[in-house]
Amino acid sequence: MLSCRFGGGSGFRLELEDNEDLVVVRSVRRGARHDVSPLSSPSRTAQDRLTPLFGFPEAGVGVYAAPVGDAPNIAVVLNEDPEVEFAGRGLRDQFGAPVVYTENVFVKFRDDLSDSECAAVLAEAGLTVKRTAGSAPNAYFAGAPTGIGREVFPLAERLLDRDDVDLCHPELVREVSRKGMFPQQWHLGPAVVKGVEVVAHANVVEAWADSRGDGIVLCVIDDGMDVAHPEFASPGKLVAPRSVSRPRGDDPRPGDGDNHGTACAGVACADGVDKASGVAPGARFMPVRLVSGLGSQDEADAFVWATDHGADVISCSWGPADGNWWDPTDPVHNQVVPLPDNTRLAIEYAVTRGRGGKGCVITWAAGNGAESVDNDGYASYPKVIAVAACNDQGRQSRYSDHGTAIWCSFPSNNGSPSRTPGIWTTDRHGREGYNLGDESLGDAAGDYTNSFGGTSSACPGVAGVAALILAANPGLRWDEVKDLLRASADRIDDNSHEYDENGHSNRYGFGRVNAAAAVRLAVSKLPLSVSVAGN
Structure with missing residues (x-):
């Protein structure tokens, strides 16, 4: 039995055991897909007995499921191949998750x-x-x-x-779960979609009369972002782009199959010059590419980079793997994933050192497993804002996580049945991304998708609202922004049992975000001299 402790000597103890149904393989080649390499014939035969689970291409690492009891024998064969740096049995934590x-x-x-x-x-x-x-x-x-x-x-x-x-x-x-699920932007304001009126929005369009997020730097940490997209091309839009994963540098563009970050960024702060607007179209955009495993030092470095380079708001639509939301017996629902100390300290750094000491506002996707967010050490950390998803009828999206850590909700898709296909947002430019150029999936050019969703979409929506709030009142601390979201939210699906005596629901937090009400409340907290001068 192996173990380590998060939180110091008396902190949470994570226990790990050898498992003969897992094989971890590290290739000598970095940057390629972990399951593609020029293996010898015996190695390829051995690898064909494995089922790929997930991997970290930048490190050349793959994690595979093996027939029970076969892992040691397969590892021996693979270790003899000159293309393999290491192959060995994998570890699972006490909740059964591969680590x-x-x-x-x-x-x-x-x-x-x-x-x-x-x-x-x-x-x-x-x-x-x-x-x-x-x-x-x-x-x-x-x-x-x-x-x-x-x-x-x-x-x-x-x-x-x-x-x-x-x-x-x-x-x-660990495996990183991107919190997405699969053109009217009904989440921003009243809309008619396929002849049906949809009013379960976050009141963003009304908020634009007072704030569009101008001057605020909104950072999206995700799997890479298409910074050449027309919706991110306004003068001065991009701030300190970075890849904290290999290849490290100032190029945050996505790799093969990495479509998630561009869609998230569009929900948060797309310019709205063509076919999609973000919640905060006036905000500046800091794209930080992170494709390393959950818990890596690269993950912690992303928050330090964002803080040191002027981020006001940080959006994170990723976290531990979710259980299948449609299967209540899935054992993944019960896994507890602690927040590692390296990442926790980096988050603390952002909320204490960011914005000149007022702290970065950090939003986090609650997850798509229809399970307890309180088992997720990332989204449930008290100094971030855990965002749930609600649907086009003002109810909980079927997949959305629940729990005491949920702070608020934002409109997203439902997971079917639904009156809308999902959230219309930016896609990778041209014939890449979710939409390869099919007008039924977005636009004919392939620059937009009509079916983004999950708490992945809800999280950058709330990040955009935080940018609207800070543009209206830059003097607010991070925790004051969090409280404004609470105080201005709309209680949806309201009944005698949904919200407790403190006004909190385990499904919706304090309710669906109301951007216009939040901005008005932020303006009301300006010092009198500033308000008078502004008038």
Whole structure:
């Protein structure tokens, strides 16, 4: 049994076990799809007995399901192939979820240690600093000796047991679930779709009379974004584009099959110059590409980059894998995924250091498993805004997660039956993306899709509303924005049992976001001198 602790010595203990139905393969080639490589004939025969589950192409890693008991034998064959750097049995946590470890460690020392003292401890442990974490003082992302394998777990535990170490755990990565489901933008205001009037909107169009998000920087962290799209082409629109995953640099464009981020960005802040407007069309756009595994150091780096480069709002439509929403017996519904310390500190950095100390507003997709969001350490973290999805009839979308952490809801698709196909938004430019150029799926050119959805779409919708709020009153702290969303939300599906004495529903949070009411409330909180000057 292997284990590590998140949150320090007395924090949450994650336990991991060997599993003979999983094989983890690392190719010598980086950047290619993890299940495509020029393997020898015996290796290909062995790999054909495996079922791909997920992978991390930038690291050349794939995770596969094996026939029970066959994993060790298959791993032996694959390890003999010169194209394979490593093949071995996989690990599952105590909830049954596959988890991949790396030979890297996140370490946070006590704040009072000097750089030289930290370096000495790391060197004594055989660790080499790869980079400072940037999210907190004395925080490091360090590499263990190559080939250490699972000994990285006891190494991290020994460090954490030291009095001068606050936090320490191996870098553990999981499958990332993009929270999307599959042209009138009925979510923004009243619309008629296929002859049917739809009024279950977030009152965004009315809010535009007072705020369009001008001057606010809205960051979308996702699988890559088509920054050449016409809806992101206004002067000064793009701010500090970045890829925190390999290949790292200032190019956030998506790779093959990575369609999610462009659609999310369109919901949040598309210019509205052609066929789709974001909730905050006047906001500037910071695209940050992240395709690394859940829990990676790259994930934490994304929040530090956004904070250090001026993000006001950060939208995250991703998280742990969901159970099948239509199958209440799916065991994935009961998995608990903790928020790793490296990412938690990076989020803390954003809400304490961002916006000159007023804090970045962070929205998070609640998830699409029709399960408890409270098992998701990311969306349920108290300093983010967990966003659920509601449908075109003002009810809960069938897949949307529920729980005490849900803060608010935003219109999205329903998962059928529905009067609307989904949310109309930007798609990858041309014949890539969700719409390959079929007018029934969006527009004939393939620049827009009509069927985006899930809490993936709801989350950037609320991020856009946060941008409208901050443009109307830039002096608000992150928690004040969160409270304004609560105070101005519309209670939907209201009945005697839906909302508790505090006005909270486990399905809708405090209700469906009302952008116009939120902006008006933000303006009312301006200092009197500012309000008078503005008049």
